[in-house]
Amino acid sequence: MSIDDPLRDEDELLAAELAFGLLDIADRSAAEARLENDARFAAAHRRWQSYAATMATGRDEAPRPSIWQGIEARLPANDTKPVTANRSSVRWWQASTFAAVAAAVVLAVVGLQRSPLPAPMVAQVQPAAPLVAVLTGASDKGIVTVSYDPASGRLTSAPIGIDVAGHSAELWVIPAGQSPRSLGVIAAGAPGWTRAPATAAPALAVGATLAISVEPIGGSPTGAPTGPVILTGKVTTV
């Protein structure tokens, strides 16, 4: 699994202990200091972190919907108090929201026009960088944040304030100039993740449009959107 020589067992164990949070403060500080200047130790630590994280994804514990309302209220863009968090993060949030809204407006007005050539992600970035999109629509339709990790094929969705009562929310990717391809039905009330279908995954690239339509329970019966599109957004890199 490691491309380097195996670490000494003792170091391998220390990396695991650090990743799982077993060490007391003194030992932890010492081990963390090693991460900075011991590349092999750091690589072992990352590997154990990913094991730990994989164990975590097996836990079927979705946050309560109220969590998302709380987050929405506390996001910097909604702050009514002076913002004490650092400014750049605020701009980042505002910029991405603005970009998504702008994309939605452009889409609504001129339809699917040719967008700038999507960058060939795979050739440029090693490993492929995660992609994100913030999907927005009319102010009362909520927001869905979608991220996609090309390395694992995992697609996560985090909805805020989505209400499709009695229907399913289906996520689509729309490559420039082509018809929508389904990415599946997303949970409307809680974050979730799924594997991007092989038919649609290649379309997930910078510049592609994501959209959410309201469909009968279980998703569109035709393979194309049949209900109204309530949210759209453009795919960008993190």
Added chain:
Amino acid sequence: MLQEAYLSVWRRAASFDAARGSAMTWLITLTRNRAVDRLRAGRKVITTTIDLADMVADERPLASTVMETSEDQARLAYCVGTLEKGDAVLIRTAFFEGSTYAELATRAATPLGTIKSRIRRALVKLRDCLA
């Protein structure tokens, strides 16, 4: 606490380094660390008793309804399944509840040395299985 973690994801998304691991690992690690930091800052430590004699393997299905089981997960689930009864629970408890060796020993009413060697043995087994 969960809100804190997700907000912190928003604020720190720019610091994400794709070369250093998958987005999901980053997200989960950040979430977990925020949770444990929060517990410790409030001087709260989970002290629920762990009964090693009474432990059963975690039978919970690995896949939720909205998630397919990936190869990684299937493999890890298999390897975790090969561990001695209770060991997987100890490792998970450390990660999810932020318990160190010393705290696990107290919770399980077991000498620190015993807990340590038990978990280390399990970690080696896990690594050999996953390698």
